[in-house]
Amino acid sequence: xxxxxxxxxxxxxxxxxxxxxxxxxxxxxxxxxxxxxxxxxxxxxxxxxxxxxxxxxxxxxxxxxxxxxxxxxxxxxxxxxxxxxxxxxxxxxxxxxxxxxxxxxxxxxxxxxxxxxxxxxxxxxxxxxxxxxxxxxxxxxxxxxxxxxxxxxxxxxxxxxxxxxxxx
Amino acid sequence: xxxxxxxxxxxxxxxxxxxxxxxxxxxxxxxxxxxxxxxxxxxxxxxxxxxxxxxxxxxxxxxxxxxxxxxxxxxxxxxxxxxxxxxxxxxxxxxxxxxxxxxxxxxxxxxxxxxxxxxxxxxxxxxxxxxxxxxxxxxxxxxxxxxxxxxxxxxxxxxxxxxxxxxxxxxxxxxxxxxxxxxx
Ligand SMILES: Cc1ncc(C[n+]2csc(CCOP(=O)(O)OP(=O)(O)O)c2C)c(N)n1
Ligand SMILES: [Mg+2]
Numbered sequence: 294x295x296x297x298x299x300x301x302x303x304x305x306x307x308x309x310x311x312x313x314x315x316x317x318x319x320x321x322x323x324x325x326x327x328x329x330x331x332x333x334x335x336x337x338x339x340x341x342x343x344x345x346x347x348x349x350x351x352x353x354x355x356x357x358x359x360x361x362x363x364x365x366x367x368x369x370x371x372x373x374x375x376x377x378x379x380x381x382x383x384x385x386x387x388x389x390x391x392x393x394x395x396x397x398x399x400x401x402x403x404x405x406x407x408x409x410x411x412x413x414x415x416x417x418x419x420x421x422x423x424x425x426x427x428x429x430x431x432x433x434x435x436x437x438x439x440x441x442x443x444x445x446x447x448x449x450x451x452x453x454x455x456x457x458x459x460x461x
Numbered sequence: 462x463x464x465x466x467x468x469x470x471x472x473x474x475x476x477x478x479x480x481x482x483x484x485x486x487x488x489x490x491x492x493x494x495x496x497x498x499x500x501x502x503x504x505x506x507x508x509x510x511x512x513x514x515x516x517x518x519x520x521x522x523x524x525x526x527x528x529x530x531x532x533x534x535x536x537x538x539x540x541x542x543x544x545x546x547x548x549x550x551x552x553x554x555x556x557x558x559x560x561x562x563x564x565x566x567x568x569x570x571x572x573x574x575x576x577x578x579x580x581x582x583x584x585x586x587x588x589x590x591x592x593x594x595x596x597x598x599x600x601x602x603x604x605x606x607x608x609x610x611x612x613x614x615x616x617x618x619x620x621x622x623x624x625x626x627x628x629x630x631x632x633x634x635x636x637x638x639x640x641x642x643x644x645x
Contacts, residue, residue: 311516311519311520334519336516336519336543336547337543338512338539338543339539339540339542339543340537340539342508342509342537343508343509343512343537343539343540343543344512345509346506346508346509346511346512346513346516346537346540347512347513347515347516347519347543348516349509349512349513349516350481350512350513350514350515350516350517350518350519350520350525351516351517351519351520352516352520353501353513353516353517353520353636353639353640353643354516354517354518354519354520354521354643355520355521355640355643355644356520358516372505372506373506373509375505376504376505376506377503377505377506377509377513380504380505380632381632381633381635381636382632382633382636383636
């Protein structure tokens with residue numbers, strides 16, 4: 294299975310047509326796939342809160358948006374999540390590379406990994422953790438859930454899910 | 462002129478357009494001067510007016526005007542390259558440059574000192590940047606709307622605020638009303 298293709302197939306099947314990204318090495322393949330798809334407008338952002346602003350606008354313009362980002366950026370997004378996405382009740386699937394988890398080669402990444410789930414829980418953000426490739430089977434349901442409840446929802450994807458980091 | 466005087470003057474031009482309005486006094490002023498379903502009032506999230514407006518412009522065809530502030534653009538400077546590189550000809554970024562953080566008591570911003578936001582926008586790749594003095598804004602804004610060409614307007618004006626109430630409308634109501642106006 295090509296995991297990047299499978300993920301983007303699910304986005305398209307759920308009518309997601311506006312995707313903003315800030316890269317992570319683990320996300321390189323899925324970002325390429327997003328860029329390549331005709332039905333998706335890909336707009337790279339310079340910072341994740343900026344990307345969430347773009348997504349809020351796109352949602353109000355009638356499109357289903359999504360952000361693809363790294364977990365180290367979670368801190369810079371809290372004000373936006375609280376005062377824009379959650380306050381105005383907007384849906385936002387967040388596909389997040391969960392750096393600093395099992396099979397992570399870069400020690401510094403662990404420093405944000407240890408905070409990631411606690412911070413998301415503090416924000417009452419429904420959070421799913423993909424560790425095995427088969428966990429991707431849940432993505433379609435998570436996307437439907439996100440647009441059903443109009444909330445930001447986090448999908449954490451660790452190095453093991455992406456087939457390892459050091460050895461990929 | 463101060464920001465509230467400018468908004469009063471351009472309100473008839475804004476009325477028929479989709480407007481995303483910056484946090485704090487700008488939204489309170491626009492709400493008081495001419496509340497419209499086509500206005501999206503930001504109640505928080507300083508810095509993202511330009512981003513919300515761009516996302517909205519890219520997602521549908523109607524003209525979108527983001528009313529922003531110099532301080533807010535400075536806090537989200539990354540927005541200017543994103544705007545420059547994702548041209549939406551139905552998008553106008555109107556920066557009310559009063560050289561200060563007006564809503565918090567007019568503390569000076571760097572835009573009121575050495576930094577010229579119009580030069581920053583151009584350096585970021587924005588192709589149609591217009592600097593205008595407060596009293597001349599109306600015709601410039603109307604022309605930008607009529608031209609349907611993505612435009613960044615930097616409107617220089619004085620610092621200063623008027624006393625007025627906060628917006629008590631529920632954010633979900635603001636958003637719902639706005640989305641209905643977008644679809645209308
Ligand atoms: C993250 C964050 N920092 C600070 C503030 C406080 N604050 C609200 S409005 C504002 C000033 C915005 O200045 P500007 O964009 O120039 O708009 P003006 O009021 O001058 O029109 C500030 C600092 C805030 N709301 N959010
Ligand atoms: Mg200002």
